[in-house]
Amino acid sequence: MNIVVVGGGIAGSTVSKLLVKHNNVTLIQDKKWDKPCGGGTKTRIFKEFNLDPFYIKEKLSSIEMKYKQSSINLDLLGENLSIVFRKEFDEYLRENAKEHGVHLIYDKVINIKNNKVITKKNQIIPFDILIAADGVYSTVRKIINLPEIPKVLTYYARINKQIKKPLFYFDKSLGSDFYAWEFPHHNQTHIGSKFNSFNNFKKYLNINIKNKGYYIPMWQPNITIQKDNIYFVGDSAGQVMPLSFEGIYFAMMSSKILAYSIEHNLNYKKEWDKRFLNQFKFMKFLEKNMQNNFLRNLIMFSFKSKIIQKLSVKIWLIKTKI
Ligand SMILES: Cc1cc2nc3c(=O)[nH]c(=O)nc-3n(C[C@H](O)[C@H](O)[C@H](O)COP(=O)(O)OP(=O)(O)OC[C@H]3O[C@@H](n4cnc5c(N)ncnc54)[C@H](O)[C@@H]3O)c2cc1C
Numbered sequence: 001m002n003i004v005v006v007g008g009g010i011a012g013s014t015v016s017k018l019l020v021k022h023n024n025v026t027l028i029q030d031k032k033w034d035k036p037c038g039g040g041t042k043t044r045i046f047k048e049f050n051l052d053p054f055y056i057k058e059k060l061s062s063i064e065m066k067y068k069q070s071s072i073n074l075d076l077l078g079e080n081l082s083i084v085f086r087k088e089f090d091e092y093l094r095e096n097a098k099e100h101g102v103h104l105i106y107d108k109v110i111n112i113k114n115n116k117v118i119t120k121k122n123q124i125i126p127f128d129i130l131i132a133a134d135g136v137y138s139t140v141r142k143i144i145n146l147p148e149i150p151k152v153l154t155y156y157a158r159i160n161k162q163i164k165k166p167l168f169y170f171d172k173s174l175g176s177d178f179y180a181w182e183f184p185h186h187n188q189t190h191i192g193s194k195f196n197s198f199n200n201f202k203k204y205l206n207i208n209i210k211n212k213g214y215y216i217p218m219w220q221p222n223i224t225i226q227k228d229n230i231y232f233v234g235d236s237a238g239q240v241m242p243l244s245f246e247g248i249y250f251a252m253m254s255s256k257i258l259a260y261s262i263e264h265n266l267n268y269k270k271e272w273d274k275r276f277l278n279q280f281k282f283m284k285f286l287e288k289n290m291q292n293n294f295l296r297n298l299i300m301f302s303f304k305s306k307i308i309q310k311l312s313v314k315i316w317l318i319k320t321k322i
Pocket of ligand 1: 008031107108138
């Protein structure tokens with residue numbers, strides 16, 4: 001089969017590599033860019049997806065959670081969290097897919113007609129299957145008239161400061177409905193928060209830097225992830241974990257489910273739901289409860305328990321079924 005994949009970020013590169021053994025796969029990426037991202041992901045993706053550990057830039061064994069006057073040091077039960085630099089990691093994933101036989105093109109998809117994609121440089125590429133891995137703004141969704149992905153605006157910046165472990169701030173004044181974060185990136189720190197609390201967060205950190213905004217999907221159970229022979233994966237399918245906003249791992253795992261579904265002629269949505277629906281619903285439920293001050297206090301208070309800490313780390317980083 002001729003498979004065309006639009007978008008060579010995490011999801012597009014992963015699904016291309018997984019499908020190329022039995023198909024002709026063309027991967028189209030518009031530009032070499034540094035996706036705004038904390039770059040924090042489960043260390044085990046490197047083994048699970050057979051990736052070069054050179055691209056792990058930091059290995060972390062703890063994080064700090066701050067709320068009101070208290071601070072909790074969460075032991076990650078080993079170096080189970082890693083930081084990747086998106087510019088080099090995404091490029092590595094694309095080159096890795098190419099080494100496995102994927103035809104990689106740098107160009108922008110601007111239209112789709114009669115099972116052909118049309119690019120900015122006027123290339124016309126036919127497909128039997130089209131995979132849209134083109135991120136939260138998905139051009140493919142727009143072209144085929146699907147509703148946009150529900151999303152939230154986050155602000156993000158890189159500052160010249162060194163920290164040893166990621167910090168998460170749960171006070172509403174700093175992180176609004178969700179949380180504000182600082183992630184170590186070598187001799188820099190990446191910081192972020194929801195758009196309406198970022199200025200407070202900057203004040204709190206005593207920095208003055210220009211905000212950069214970027215959207216992050218807000219997953220819903222009813223997002224369309226397939227229409228006829230067009231499939232969506234990663235941010236273009238809204239597959240980001242509610243509350244934690246972890247997208248790298250889920251883009252890769254969803255790519256695996258999609259590749260398996262195509263190869264075995266299975267229903268992609270059913271396969272995805274079988275694997276992740278309960279987890280995503282549970283996190284959506286927690287996300288809703290975190291909006292309520294009383295429940296936020298309760299949830300944060302429960303994190304003082306070593307048992308809750310251990311269980312959460314196991315579910316988050318070690319085994320994923322709940
Ligand atoms: C501020 C911020 C911080 C984040 N921090 C984390 C974190 O620490 N950990 C984590 O797990 N997740 C994090 N995420 C989420 C994570 O970045 C995404 O979920 C992840 O990048 C999804 O990968 P993707 O391949 O689906 O989409 P993307 O990474 O967005 O890749 C889509 C690609 O498609 C290309 N493209 C788009 N349109 C076209 C077109 N028409 N033609 C050709 N190419 C096209 C784009 O250039 C892009 O490279 C963060 C997100 C944000 C916004």
